[in-house]
Amino acid sequence: LYQYNMAPSSTLCLLVLFVVGTNGCTLYNGTRTNGNDITSKTNISSAEDCCAACQVQLGCAYFTYVKSKSLCWLKRSGDGGNQHDDDCVSGIPSAPKTGCSSNVDCNMAGECVNQECKCDAPFFGIQCEQFKLYSYKPSDGGFQIPTGNTSWGGSVVQADDGSYHMFAAVMADNGTLGTWLSQSVVAHAVSKTGPQGPYVFSDVALAGRGEPWWDATTCHNPDAKRTPDGLYVIYYMGSTSAGTAGLEFNQRVGIAWSTSPYGPWTRSKDPIVMPGPKGSWDDGFTTNPAPYIYPNGSVLLVYKARNYEQKGGMLEGVAFANTWNSTYVKMTPKAPLNLPTNCEDAGIYRTNSGVFRMLTHCGCSGQYMWSLDGYNWNRTTAPQGWCKNITYTDGTTGDLATRQRPKWLVNSSGIATHVFTGVNRQGDSGMGHTWTMAAALSP
Secondary structure (H helix, E strand, C coil), rough: CCCEEEECCCCCEEEEEEEEEECCCCEEEEEEECCCCCECCCCCCCCCHHHHHHHHCCCEEEEEEEEHCCEEEEEEECCCCEEEEEEEEECCCCCCCCCCCCHHHHHEEEEEECEEEEEECCCCCCCCCCCCCCCCCCCCEECCCCCCEEEEEEEEEEEECCCEEEEEEEECCCCCCCHHHEEEEEEEEEECHHHHHHHEEEEEECCCCCCCCCCCCEEEEEEEECCCCCEEEEEEEEEECCCCHHHCCCCCCEEECCHHHCCCCCCCCCEEEEECCCCCCCCCCCEEEECCCCCCCEEEEEEEEEECCCCCCCEEEEEEECCCCCCCCECCCCCCCCCCCCCEEEEECCCCCEEEEEEEEEEEEEEEECCCCCEEEEEEECEEECCCCEECCCCCCCCCEEEEEEEEEEECCCEEEEEEEEEECCCCCCCCCCCEEEEECCC
């Protein structure tokens, strides 16, 4: 059946040709519908197949198929505004899925109970596809150095005496964030008032060791964990200006360990994750580690890398080691994780039910992913904005200019309670005085 009809839109009306597809879906040829994305599906061969994917996706009420890319965008609604595009077909499923049938329908961010997703904090939505954080102002939580030194993201561990210890990237000599590659050190800050802080500077845990070490100049983006026997281990990026590669392409991932959060720290003689062979997706550098230490002491490590020949976007991969101080074997040597190249700097943890959860930042948005094995990751919605109109714990709202480097804090019961990010406020001068923000997962 071919007719001329008005495509549904709250902002723009277009005269388009619609077709009733073979599976009963209504298709609008030549129409791209914007916004309200749940997720995207690749390698979809037709608009009818895109519609079929929508019909089994909980909460999908609309879709747009991009023919040249075999890409299917699944959407919560079609009211985001339409535009004419001969490369696209949009449409409405004939029988949208209205209730969950398993926890997978809830993005493993909650439990499917009586065909309804019961979401864990901080997730909400018909399929637990969205999240909300409750952020602390610097006076109430997080880590901000009043003398002006820039801090940029950190991770937190709890000591045996109940105190909380943050290891954060700080730019030495009052450096701005723009000096991170040459002036970053790993600072240690302490909170005795709770996991949110505020954290008070204690000491510099790690700084450049000088030549000929692989971390001669830079120590950056720490992610601290405790091993099953109580040891403190910091995964971090180090770099040196030695050789022809320079600080950017000499970035490597290494570890430091101690029996106390105050040190002294012993460091790995060599990096634990090296770039891949020439032509591989990670042959440029390795950086920004995100570890999970299993109860048996083995380690799953997500790391960031870049291809030397294609110096555009950042990519994420996975490595595994039988113990924290043994050999790390790359589990994704041929291809990186399926993430947009502007999504980077992962933070991960594993729930008590065995589900890995990941947050990355994508510009001024956050991207949630989940995995059952730590190697094969599933995206939920498109990246969700987390800089504008954020909610503070005192009930006020505000805007941020940047928000990056998410790291989870998991309590002794295995429940994630907070996320820490590096942020820059609206109105601050450039990438200047930034700090590490704490955010609770529930009010």
